[in-house]
Amino acid sequence: MRKKQNVQEEPDDIYSIPAIADRAVSQPECVIPEAVVKRLPRYFRCLRGLLNNDVMKISSSELSDLTGVNAAQLRQDLKYFGGLGQRGYGYNVKKLYTSISEQLGVTKKYTAVLIGAGNLGRAIINSRLCEQRGVWIKAVFDGSPSVIGKEIGDRKVSDVAELRRFCRENKTDIAVLCIPADAKSELLGIIKDCGFKGVWNFSPCELDDCDAGAKVENICTGDSLSALLYRMCEDEREKE
Amino acid sequence: MRKKQNVQEEPDDIYSIPAIADRAVSQPECVIPEAVVKRLPRYFRCLRGLLNNDVMKISSSELSDLTGVNAAQLRQDLKYFGGLGQRGYGYNVKKLYTSISEQLGVTKKYTAVLIGAGNLGRAIINSRLCEQRGVWIKAVFDGSPSVIGKEIGDRKVSDVAELRRFCRENKTDIAVLCIPADAKSELLGIIKDCGFKGVWNFSPCELDDCDAGAKVENICTGDSLSALLYRMCEDEREKE
Numbered sequence: 259m260r261k262k263q264n265v266q267e268e269p270d271d272i273y274s275i276p277a278i279a280d281r282a283v284s285q286p287e288c289v290i291p292e293a294v295v296k297r298l299p300r301y302f303r304c305l306r307g308l309l310n311n312d313v314m315k316i317s318s319s320e321l322s323d324l325t326g327v328n329a330a331q332l333r334q335d336l337k338y339f340g341g342l343g344q345r346g347y348g349y350n351v352k353k354l355y356t357s358i359s360e361q362l363g364v365t366k367k368y369t370a371v372l373i374g375a376g377n378l379g380r381a382i383i384n385s386r387l388c389e390q391r392g393v394w395i396k397a398v399f400d401g402s403p404s405v406i407g408k409e410i411g412d413r414k415v416s417d418v419a420e421l422r423r424f425c426r427e428n429k430t431d432i433a434v435l436c437i438p439a440d441a442k443s444e445l446l447g448i449i450k451d452c453g454f455k456g457v458w459n460f461s462p463c464e465l466d467d468c469d470a471g472a473k474v475e476n477i478c479t480g481d482s483l484s485a486l487l488y489r490m491c492e493d494e495r496e497k498e
Numbered sequence: 499m500r501k502k503q504n505v506q507e508e509p510d511d512i513y514s515i516p517a518i519a520d521r522a523v524s525q526p527e528c529v530i531p532e533a534v535v536k537r538l539p540r541y542f543r544c545l546r547g548l549l550n551n552d553v554m555k556i557s558s559s560e561l562s563d564l565t566g567v568n569a570a571q572l573r574q575d576l577k578y579f580g581g582l583g584q585r586g587y588g589y590n591v592k593k594l595y596t597s598i599s600e601q602l603g604v605t606k607k608y609t610a611v612l613i614g615a616g617n618l619g620r621a622i623i624n625s626r627l628c629e630q631r632g633v634w635i636k637a638v639f640d641g642s643p644s645v646i647g648k649e650i651g652d653r654k655v656s657d658v659a660e661l662r663r664f665c666r667e668n669k670t671d672i673a674v675l676c677i678p679a680d681a682k683s684e685l686l687g688i689i690k691d692c693g694f695k696g697v698w699n700f701s702p703c704e705l706d707d708c709d710a711g712a713k714v715e716n717i718c719t720g721d722s723l724s725a726l727l728y729r730m731c732e733d734e735r736e737k738e
Contacts, residue, residue, distance in 0.1 A: 298728065299718070299721035362731070377625075378621040381617035384617055391720065431730070456726050458723055464566070466566065473733060475726035479622075479717060480630065480631065481539035483715070485536075489696070490672075490713050
């Protein structure tokens with residue numbers, strides 16, 4: 259039985275929506291502004307949650323409540339996805355989800371390798387973050403003899419020295435980097451050689467597209483903690 | 499022996515800089531603009547890396563290269579920290595680090611509890627992200643009987659049912675949430691009762707300050723992957 263959950267939350271059990279959804283969707287006809295692009299991942303999560311709860315239509319004001327994006331802004335944003343809202347009916351959730359999924363590459367079936375099989379790497383493998391976004395982690399690599407050969411999920415950890423060969427023999431779009439800071443310099447050459455299209459970088463050293471020869475998205479958890487601490491301090495300063 | 503590492507990277511072995519550094523630093527006299535605040539965590543990491551490499555002074559152009567913030571912007575930003583740069587000398591790294599650390603609450607010695615002892619929780623405990631920012635994780639809680647009583651790092655996992663009592667008896671500033679989406683609704687009441695000043699939220703459901711009765715920083719790893727995938731698709735569309 260499908261478990262009901264709060265529609266704001268990201269469900270785990272829908273992977274095939276883009277494949278099964280009605281694909282007769284109007285595609286965006288113009289360049290989507292960066293500010294709208296930034297909100298797409300949130301719409302994606304929200305719509306996925308709605309579908310998982312069998313909610314097939316939703317008004318802009320309800321979707322506004324769920325996403326935290328104000329209703330006028332939301333209506334403007336969603337116009338880029340084929341004007342799927344109708345007055346008095348609301349949005350067709352499945353069509354909107356399909357259209358946004360396509361923008362976010364969920365239907366591309368990208369493949370990835372995970373490099374760095376520590377706790378964070380394990381957390382990523384064991385979550386469904388990647389699968390939910392259409393990304394399949396094909397293999398896991400690490401440089402540490404104490405980890406190589408062990409299993410993570412159902413994948414055996416390979417020696418990072420095998421990475422170049424693996425990528426020559428297997429189409430691999432993305433590298434997920436969960437490496438310590440001091441492993442960066444020796445890995446960067448290998449990563450460039452592998453010809454990834456994208457690098458999802460969790461390591462504590464930022465990379466840019468040039469460094470990696472690929473689109474890079476850095477996710478610096480420490481900076482997020484610093485931002486929280488700043489806001490807490492600011493609050494205390496205001497109260498003083 | 500202290501290991502040398504790339505100055506862009508975040509070293510693990512300096513915790514006490516704010517305490518030992520020269521504290522006679524000019525403090526910011528006015529409100530720091532939000533755009534500058536957003537760059538502070540990056541300056542913080544960079545300056546920490548420099549100190550770890552015994553670099554005691556640095557020019558704005560070198561710091562610009564390291565941080566990726568353009569030199570004119572960087573000079574403007576750092577004026578909020580007491581004009582610590584001198585023409586022909588550069589910035590006093592220790593003073594600048596100390597000043598920015600204070601803004602980021604590193605010297606406040608905030609305390610935290612971690613809620614959710616899964617892989618991600620373990621990754622956070624085993625990293626030094628928190629310690630480096632002056633935050634001490636005092637205790638770990640989880641709701642699952644299979645995890646309660648086990649050790650993470652050197653902390654025994656307690657039953658989340660004990661959280662309210664723990665926070666009454668122990669000053670605790672921050673909750674680090676590494677819980678699954680479906681645990682949110684039952685936990686939210688407890689979290690509000692505990693009176694945290696801040697919530698660092700890794701769970702896949704966003705919270706706002708009202709939800710938690712505290713400053714909230716959401717870190718949605720999935721959105722970061724979606725952003726990467728969008729840029730990869732965009733690149734492919736441009737090449738077509």
